[in-house]
Amino acid sequence: MRECYQPSPGCYVYSADVDTETAQTDHRYSPPGRHTPSLEQTRPWVWARACTIASPADGHPWIGKWLWFVPLSQLDDAWANVRAAVETDRLGFAAKAGTLSNHRGFTDDTRRPICIYTPDWRDVPEVERTLTRLRALGVKDTLRYKRDTDTENGRYGPGAASYICPAGTTTLVITHRTRAALDHYQQARAQARHTADKRRTLKPC
Structure with a gap:
């Protein structure tokens, strides 16, 4: 069933242009068993890393990372698709998928997360680029983006997302908490540039 999402008060909505570059992969691609989430019995995650990124x-x-919660019946195929894109430098710098042995308190044990990483959650264009690539791969579900530091600090649930993309769209919803953090970051960068320019101006010849 398609999940509908209405932006909550305090969210800022931006629309990303769909990436016109093809990001298709062969759905017949079959990864080795050691990379197949449903066959992994000892590790909670299987990983993929980019070749040159x-x-x-x-x-x-x-x-930070985009989170895609996939039904168990589709997990292996979905992971093969994402892993192929990551390992050919067409997605993030790394990705991971929860295995069947991963029971880390998920509210829905019929699904497992696939996480697609970006190096800096403050880099909105890169976050959007990764999002549009995921959509080009055929990912249609609602996606949420989360900072690694929030995970490390035990922040979970709907309020933990930094960005949200409603199902079937490339619309980036920026939460109020993230918008405030981005504004603070931009102000700090502007102040640093101003200070550096002032020092250069005052520097004796």
Whole structure:
């Protein structure tokens, strides 16, 4: 059943242009068993990494990810699709999928998350680019974007999302909390530039 979403008060809505570059993958692609979420018995996650896109250092404070909650019956095919796109540098720098042995308190145990990472949640154009690539891959569900630091700090549930994309669209809904953080970031950058320019002006010849 298609999920409908109405932006809540305090959300700012932006529409991303659909990426015209093709991002199709072969749906017959079959990953090795060690990469298949339904066959993994020992690890809670299976991972994919981009071939040439540099990954931020572990613990980088700005990393975030798009979250796609996939029915178990579609998990392996969905992961094969995402993994192929990541490993050919057509999506984020990394992705992971929850395995059947992953029972980390999900409210719906008939689904598992697939996470697609971007290096900086403050980089709205890159967040949008990854979103449009996901839509081009055929992902039609509602998607939510979350900062890694929120996960590490135990922030879960609907209020944890930084961005939301309603089902079947490329509309980026920026939550009030994220808009305030982005405004603060832009103001800090402007102040830093102003200070640097002032120092250059006052520097003796």
